[in-house]
Amino acid sequence: MKQLLLLLFFLPLLASAQLREDFTDGNFTTNPAWAGDAPSFQVTAQQLQSNGPAVTGTGLQLSTPCQASTGTVWEFWANLKLATSSGNLADVWLMASQTDLKNSNNSGYFVRLGGTDDEVSLFRKDSTRAAVLVIDGLNGTLASITNNLVRVRVTRTTANRWTLERDLTGGRTFVTEAAQPIDATYQRSAAMGVSLVYSAANNRNFYFDDFAVTDATAPLLLRAVPLDSRQVNVAFNETVAPASATTLANYRLQSGAGPTAAQVLSNNPAVVRLTFATDFATGNAVEVRNMADLFGNVAAGPLTAAFAGPPVAPQVGDLVITEIFADETPQVSLPLSEYIEIYNRSATKVISLNGVRLGKGGTTTVAMLPDTARLLPGQYAIVCGSTRVLQFAGYGKVYGPTNFPSLSNGSDQLVLRARDGRTLFEVTYSDSWYRDARKKEGGWSLEMIDTNNYCAGAENWTVSTDPIGGTPARANSVRAVNPDAKAPALLRAVALNATTVRVYFSEKLDSTAAATLSRYALTPATAITRAAPVAPDFRQVDLTLATPLTASRPLTLAVQTATDCAGNASGPLQSATFALPEAAVSGDVVINELLFNPRVGAVRFVEIINRSNKFISLQGWQFLRGRVNGNATATQLTSGPLVLGPGQLLAFTPNVASVQAQYPTSHDPANLIEVGALPTFADVDTVRLLDGRDVKLDQLPYSKSLHLSLLATQEGVSLERIRASGPSTGSNFHSAAGTVGYATPGRPNSQAQDELGGNQELTVTPEIFTPDDDGQQDFATLNFHLDQAGYAASVTVYDALGRLTRRLVRNETLPTNGFVQWDGVDDRGRKAAVGYYILLVELFRPSGGEKREYKKTVVLGARF
Template structure:
């Protein structure tokens, strides 16, 4: 059965007086079989000819129950008399229930009841029922009813604060049996009599003198339709704020007029079912009716309101896979070590997912009967593990194995009741984009809920301190990498390909021109736009103009642009060079090798490999299997873990770092060889720790940079440590130690002679040295020599660069107006020491 809930917003009008705040009534049982009075086992009771007494009138052993609607709860008093022509026992007793949620006391229910007898100690007890468990709230002394025949008047009171007082009168006056505070159970709409008896006692229990008064738990709330649930094309259920008068269902009308039958559900008095005589509800179409004639059982108001029927058919994006805990061990903080799949309901309606399916790997499972609220979350977990999660979370137990979600990679599919795919996630371990978190204890979270991107751009490791956000909003921000060109390629001597960093959509209209000539010979596929360049292949350059709007699945746009295609050459020795290496990564980091196109030609890097080098080459690893156009002067870095490189090196270009397997690179010393497609040696270099600056005590996490492409790769002087200002590495960016050949001039200057701190201006100190690898120490003094600020550490400087001071003293206060001296002391590896000074002023 397909069922969808639709929360109704309606304009409600009433034709009766304000809802009553008090529920006051008595019953002499003269008309107890009227459908608006008592229901249940009415055939097992008699009113003894309207004598004012309700008598059990059975002949076999069983349980008998009578219930009716009542909302008395605050400052409430329930009074009744019970008579039993026997001594009560665990098999023969009576009870009176209040605030019950359903009509079967002996089943799964919630509420309170006064039990007269029962058990082996023959007490009068106030009991609390929660599910199928009873607990004592107040009770009399043991054997209080150890008498041959019982005749007792019972009075039960409840204060607004939830204090219950149980009283009784056995003929000597009303006495208090006890009081207790208990607000465990919220009020339900039913009160009633319950009898449990054997055959010999089946006509020996009587009730009389019933009266009820108290503040209604409905308070002054109006009588209205709170929700409509469309079951199928001809059935709907109305949820009401108050239970209706049963007989008024016959006067229920819908306008415009439509033929239907109404059914009342006694087990849920707030719901009525409408069965239409013909197919009425189409998918995703609203039907507005005016409903009237139904009467509230509490206030006797007549319902007169407009309601909307809506038969919902889900579409992609309505319910999404929002979070995955694929590897819960070891736990980070307080989350249980339990796999889970989190779903999110993006619609404005509460949805019953009872006929939806989830697929993990190749295994399909139906979801249990559960309603996920609008904009709410649902956790799917293995049935045996559901109890681990807080009661405040909506959890659905699933018939899953222990490892339903593989750690390294997996597939999760969500299906609608019509077996249509609503969401799909083909996750990979590298979606974490965080080496430490991919080891376990952290969930994968979706970044943007309304973007159906089955792609790492829309997923990442949770930022929550406890490792995940089950049942609440995800911790990841919606900031994502902008859509950009990743690289270009040239295939088959005719096809120019533009690759993007994110998958592109197929619904955009584009106009492509090559050398000013419009062409329709292009196509899109996932991350690639392929253009036929055959008619222009004899040209030296083929500028391609792309106009229109390309968008990715995240909704980002990529506008008009011009790209140049050139028939590439295969790299020759000396044209493609090793430009930067990191053999000794930081803790939990990764190595990288950076290449540079040192030629004036466009190169194709397809088939280029990197290998260990030590008199001969070994451990050869291919970097690129497909075409990759590499422009003159372009830089690209390769690493097995680009995410770690971007994390550890803030001065990096994530768009120029590609994933690739690298040969092993010993930390202390080693060699690398760069090979062309046919195994031609393009470049090689040897390295060891002593090539780093002598001022460094620990070289882990510090790269060796090439000072200039023209310097021989095998010369030690070609390689120096990256600067501290560049955060010890520049993967994908120009080297921090780049130096023009033959440079001998020196310079030291300030960006401004006067800085105004009221305008948040900064002091910029520019330097340009003839020597390389110097360690600098910057100080700020007043004109009379008082030290204002000392940079907290000595910087490993490049041959040129800039140092910045924000005007704050060592105590964190802004320096006062006046004249100051800046001095830069530099110590070079050769032992040469130089001091540079200049004056400047501060104003406010």
């Protein structure tokens, strides 16, 4: 029975329907016009009836144009005079992207009548994919085998909340399905209509009537997106009427400026492009009035949308790397692909990534970000390899430039540069930054802690705590306030050549402030003509001198103030002495301390000392481990400029942070140098020191037997040179003192002794010693100063009763100056008893037959 006139009487809302079809005119070709499988439909008794071929599996469709989308009510009447099933059902499309509803690329929303569960349900279709259930109707709703009468009403609010209602009598006493989900997937529509599939006996058993689509809501302004300095796109929630959309008087900025042009986009009629005569300010808001949709609903306004200024090229501090995923295996949850995360720190700027390049230190190959790429204020994006973009598509914004650099698991330097080549951001990461042995093995990202402290290194990075292993394209899991309140320190100065001096600082500098000449002064007075901060990390400054330097003639650099990247300014800094270096000869630089057996989880180090009066360049020098099975392993000390001054010492290790943690009170950070690796020294081995021309300068044969035998463990205990001028033999090395933590990397040795003084032939110091490895009188030293060369000696220790305790030297040839040490241990490796001891020294000259004998007393004591 026809009910439309009565419905209009009871429902004033339908009086403004944007589409209405009751088939009272006896056709479906006009007012409105339906198209599709038209020969397979007919109007019977003012209702649309199917009339397709009596062939099982036949699918039919019929549609009519309709652009209603949000803030809309759809209503229709239907009767399926058949038993519904998976092969006998009808889909009523509310929104469709194609007029051909059977097109596999069609997308939108439809109500399904029937199906396997004999229900009324709402579905979403995503192009070629299977339909997605949005509202699952009650099973068995359409249970009749001959008469499934139903009236359906679907409502979509402007907030994209969906409601599905039905009346199984065909009237208007609707029952609402419980679920009312939010789904905003599709905002545009081209058509609505019906599509059906049936078996042969049911080709004429589908009836439809009373289609009504009502949009009674005015358009909403969703957002404003700037395109450049004078154009902005304003987007609405639905298609807007061209007449109101192109009326210039309907728009203005809050500053009062109006557009010079307004154009509805042909590919998206819900977006209007506005053009203004002057550039936008940093912060803007557009106001829209009297905007109408296609159905006559008018938003009087003002509708307001704020937007930042136009996309601009990033400046230093705007664009930073906040996450590094260098080691993807073993997998935790993230894709098995390396990535970095970039972040727009600005609260107001839209950053254009046009021309921004990602590269690694020391390489010329870079990954160029797309010309159209941009980041909104506070927005993150993933950057990965071009073939890996789909793996990260579900995480957020992602860019996949070609030449994405391969990230080293151990350590690497990453640099972001602007289109003009300026350094925007630099980070040199290391796997020590994980601070977690398990996570260091892979599958977890490194995250920046405080994005306001973006200049910092290890102290502002740590491993992710997110359960999936990282936080790509979203705020970091470890984020916290972690400011830099420390001013930079001057580490050293190195002469690169006769007219260039490189100055090293403890952290990244403000490059503009670092270029100020008045901050630097040399003594003796030498004019400085230029100060150039060194990219990309700006921890160094190159000074150009007006007059050339003389080799090994020292100068002192004073820095009045230094300002770091975070703005912390120092007062006058400690001065640094440097000189133009010259070549070393054998014995100028020697091995001063060796840690060959570190504690579990710790690292080795080798320390060297300059015994000469020269300034010596270490560039290209190597540590060489003694040959094993015909092979030798080498470590380069530095590929860059590094100069060792007279009396200066430096310790080299593959992990400075680990050494600092192992020896927190006995290291000097200014004298610790990180190298790629060190040879794996054995318990009995030889360490050689070679210069850049592979000339051997020193070698130390050692064994674990050189350690004090009274130690509870030798792990983590270094061997220290006793006398700097002494030979590189085991007799001139001793275990580092326990009171300093068993090593002194980068600091004077705990067991160092002054050189022999005076004219006495034989002396013993100290007269009382306590071999407890506390760094105080740990061993007795017999110093000798002989009147001529050619002596051989035997040195034997006896106790007070004349019993043999230890043979220290047996018939060994002596230099004219030297020493012999006794550590308080007897010939059986046990600590000798407390008491008096005699050192019997027998000297003889084989060439002349001369023989001398001396006795020296020493006391072995103990601390109480």
